[in-house]
Amino acid sequence: MSGHRKNSSDIHTPDLTSYPPSPSPSSYSSNSSSSKSSSSRNRVKGAARSVAGVFVSCFTPPEEDAHHNSSSAYGGSDAFTSSSDISGASDSTEGRRRGTARGIYATRNDSTHMKEPGSTIFTLAEIQTATKNFSPAFKVGQGGFGTVYKGQLQDGTLVAVKRAKKSMYDKNLGREFLSEVQALSKVEHLNLVKCYGYLQQGDERIIVVEYVANGTLREHLDCFNGNVLSLASRLDIAIDVAHAITYLHTYTDHPIIHRDIKSSNILLTEKLRAKVADFGFARLAADVESGQTHVSTQVKGTAGYLDPEYLKTYQLTEKSDVYSFGILLVELVTGRRPVESKRELDERVTARWAMKKFRDGQAITVLDPKLQESDANGPVLENILELALLCVNGSRKNRPTMRRCVEVLWNIRKEYKDLLA
Structure with a gap:
């Protein structure tokens, strides 16, 4: 996904602000x-x-310089x-x-997908239904990773569907996709977007996350x-x-x-x-x-x-x-x-x-x-x-x-x- 450190023993408390003690x-x-x-x-x-295992054979793990x-x-x-x-x-x-x-720092996922964060493996049919077959009217964002669509799951949950660019030979995008899925599968917190699951089928790489409006x-x-x-x-x-x-x-x-x-x-x-x-x-x-x-x-x-x-x-x-x-x-x-x-x-x-x-x-x-x-x-x-x-x-x-x-x-x-x- 996506040693030599200096000694930090000489760190001092600043004068301009008084800080409360660390919580017990x-x-x-x-x-x-x-x-x-x-x-x-x-x-x-x-x-x-299990998420990592799905992708290990699909994407090159080491990063290039x-x-x-x-x-x-x-x-x-x-x-x-x-x-x-x-x-x-x-x-x-x-x-x-x-x-x-x-x-x-603990929270619970109130979606009906309550197995574990990011654990649902969606089908392409489910994604197409949720986004009306990736309708341009549902497009809400565009980035280096790809296109983001607003969608709605069968249970009514609103989601953001991140569809990666279809760049089969772009190793960087493959690593970024793997990185995000692995990271999101490990975290669940009130101030982090929830991950509901993902899809990897052919040249489709999709991550389904919480929709924040x-x-x-x-x-x-x-x-x-x-x-x-x-x-x-x-x-x-x-x-x-x-x-x-x-x-x-x-x-x-x-x-x-x-x-x-x-x-x-x-x-x-x-x-x-x-x-x-x-x-x-x-x-x-x-x-x-x-x-x-x-x-x-x-x-x-x-x-x-x-x-x-x-x-x-x-x-x-x-x-x-x-x-x-x-x-x-x-x-x-x-x-x-x-x-x-x-x-x-x-x-x-x-x-x-x-x-x-x-x-x-x-x-x-x-x-x-x-x-x-x-x-x-x-x-x-x-x-x-x-x-x-x-x-x-x-x-x-x-x-x-x-x-x-x-x-x-x-x-x-x-x-x-x-x-x-």
């Missing part, structure tokens, strides 16, 4: 017994093995350097528990529906995304690196709850229990969100997702895309521009002009930018973990609510 283990506990947890874990592993959508827009691994580092940014395995006591985060930041996302909603969305990535990094049977965290891969429900989508670039993280510190792999992702250290070394870790999340935080508060090619030279790389303004004490000037300045918005903006600065640190050892990002964002939201009261 009980706060992540579920009410299910250990035997049920073990049984569930075995079923998930079994489903993943080629770049995909890569960019060195940030000028190397030292493009961002924070003057303060964050406590808890170490890559140690302390507190990491696989497949047990997932607590707030309210568009992408990027569309909402662009006010595609005429409504402006409030700063409170943007903060809630950031927390939802942070929860989803924390689950992938910490609470799956084996850590998963998403590799393509960006605003157009975040879908919003009618209640503005965020769901992270598109696992085409996902990779299993290094097996830290066997001493590995990173995965050596070709660079994949989206220009503007890519970790410069990953670009430079080809060493992938969970901290690459943290970097992308930092860029996303800047995008949320500024409303700007990561790269704005039509702006003045010193404003084209949004995160670099915003971080400079923050360091110069002019953070309020980067606030999305669609949002009103207020006594409450100023402090929360500064706190979010502080966290973003830590996430986009040029050295991965100095970036926080995603679990720590959740804690920080919780604290920011609490302080924001107190200011609004």
Whole structure:
């Protein structure tokens, strides 16, 4: 699907923001017994093995040494350097528990397809019925993977049907399809799109996932529906995304690196709850229990969100997702895309521009002009930018973990609510 790390013992807590203590283990506990947890874990592993077995003979597993959508827009691994580092940014395995006591990171699939995530093998006839034979009227998206259609299963469940391009000789697309199916078969979380199943028949490769009707985060930041996302909603969305990535990094049977965290891969429900989508670039993280510190792999992702250290070394870790999340935080508060090619030279790389303004004490000037300045918005903006600065640190050892990002964002939201009261 889709070792050498520096010592992180010299990491310090930043001065600008005070962070709450890490939640106790009980706060992540579920009410299910250990035997049920073990049984569930075995079923998930079994489903993943069966999905992998279907495709092992169809697609070439190793990745080639080629770049995909890569960019060195940030000028190397030292493009961002924070003057303060964050406590808890170490890559140690302390507190990491696989497949047990997932607590707030656990959810249930309320579809009638309740075997395991992604376990249903659909027939082509079922897919054709659901999409009215891939009717152009049901088309809702187009990407590098292929075309996305809205569909409805026999039981009434609304789904998004991702139909891969019919490129029989495109090994990259084959690997991305296999990667996404394997990743989705292992995960189930409130803030991740649900996978109902897949189809592989001849030159057809199809993934059937949850349909999320309210568009992408990027569309909402662009006010595609005429409504402006409030700063409170943007903060809630950031927390939802942070929860989803924390689950992938910490609470799956084996850590998963998403590799393509960006605003157009975040879908919003009618209640503005965020769901992270598109696992085409996902990779299993290094097996830290066997001493590995990173995965050596070709660079994949989206220009503007890519970790410069990953670009430079080809060493992938969970901290690459943290970097992308930092860029996303800047995008949320500024409303700007990561790269704005039509702006003045010193404003084209949004995160670099915003971080400079923050360091110069002019953070309020980067606030999305669609949002009103207020006594409450100023402090929360500064706190979010502080966290973003830590996430986009040029050295991965100095970036926080995603679990720590959740804690920080919780604290920011609490302080924001107190200011609004």
